[in-house]
Amino acid sequence: MKVQQLRIPLLLFSICLPAWLISQPLTFTTAGATGQTGPTQAQLNAAYAGTALAGQVTSNNGVQIWTVPSAGLYHIEARGAQGGGAGGGLGAVMEGEFTLNSNDVLHIVVGQEGVVQPGEPNSCGGGGGSFVVKAPATSTADILVIAGGGGGSPAAYSPLRDATAGTAGNNGAGATQSGNGGTGGNGGDATQRSGGGGGFLTNGQSSTQTAANAEGGYAFINGAEGGNAAGNGISGSFGGGGAAWQTGFRGGGGGGGYSGGGDGQTSSKSNTHSGGGGGSFNSGNMQNNQAGIN
Numbered sequence: 001m002k003v004q005q006l007r008i009p010l011l012l013f014s015i016c017l018p019a020w021l022i023s024q025p026l027t028f029t030t031a032g033a034t035g036q037t038g039p040t041q042a043q044l045n046a047a048y049a050g051t052a053l054a055g056q057v058t059s060n061n062g063v064q065i066w067t068v069p070s071a072g073l074y075h076i077e078a079r080g081a082q083g084g085g086a087g088g089g090l091g092a093v094m095e096g097e098f099t100l101n102s103n104d105v106l107h108i109v110v111g112q113e114g115v116v117q118p119g120e121p122n123s124c125g126g127g128g129g130s131f132v133v134k135a136p137a138t139s140t141a142d143i144l145v146i147a148g149g150g151g152g153s154p155a156a157y158s159p160l161r162d163a164t165a166g167t168a169g170n171n172g173a174g175a176t177q178s179g180n181g182g183t184g185g186n187g188g189d190a191t192q193r194s195g196g197g198g199g200f201l202t203n204g205q206s207s208t209q210t211a212a213n214a215e216g217g218y219a220f221i222n223g224a225e226g227g228n229a230a231g232n233g234i235s236g237s238f239g240g241g242g243a244a245w246q247t248g249f250r251g252g253g254g255g256g257g258y259s260g261g262g263d264g265q266t267s268s269k270s271n272t273h274s275g276g277g278g279g280s281f282n283s284g285n286m287q288n289n290q291a292g293i294n
């Protein structure tokens with residue numbers, strides 16, 4: 001049996017199809033979108049022009065909708081995005097094989113790399129997880145594969161900043177405070193000045209000090225946007241990355257994923273904190289799963 005493939009190298013999602021359909025893997029990308037929201041239809045049209053995906057992918061508020069052209073066995077590879085900052089946590093890489101039917105509809109989120117507050121390298125947003133979920137895309141039973149994103153981190157403060165290949169998100173780490181990672185598809189916890197990463201089912205917790213206004217990342221079922229940060233903060237990235245704050249305390253947002261990573265913060269202008277990496281999920285056969293590599 002020929003194996004049809006979808007893969008997501010780097011921050012991409014790609015699907016490898018059999019030779020009789022296409023000679024190259026189908027690669028789903030961020031289409032140049034950055035930050036809190038995913039690609040628009042115009043960005044997707046431009047990115048996929050001249051490829052086998054031209055005219056085949058629709059943007060639903062940044063979530064890419066694609067219809068399976070032919071029944072068969074598909075190899076899917078998804079890669080979560082790196083968190084923001086010089087030491088941003090690395091995303092997970094998750095691969096598996098899946099039997100799909102013709103006209104199955106896939107909802108694809110390509111996680112976007114975490115970003116940093118301009119002029120403040122110690123305030124770092126969480127990276128987005130990458131999701132491949134079959135319609136109706138409303139329950140864990142619909143998940144094909146999810147690769148967690150890395151936590152925002154200005155330095156290599158904690159190894160927990162990398163995304164995991166397991167389902168739980170990593171805890172954040174900070175010289176002052178840190179939030180716990182989510183479990184069971186839920187978002188990560190927050191502290192005073194940064195937000196947890198979003199999970200599949202629930203948003204990450206927002207900063208507990210309302211003046212900071214750093215949101216947790218949004219759950220996949222709530223649109224998968226990065227958490228918003230108003231004023232002196234930086235948003236999390238598309239795919240459920242948590243936001244971070246700048247003044248007084250510095251923070252690192254948790255990474256998005258099946259379960260979100262917790263946040264980390266420090267009470268000074270320093271790099272002694274890391275957001276936790278997001279968790280991952282794979283319902284396929286012939287799995288090859290790697291934590292903290294992308």
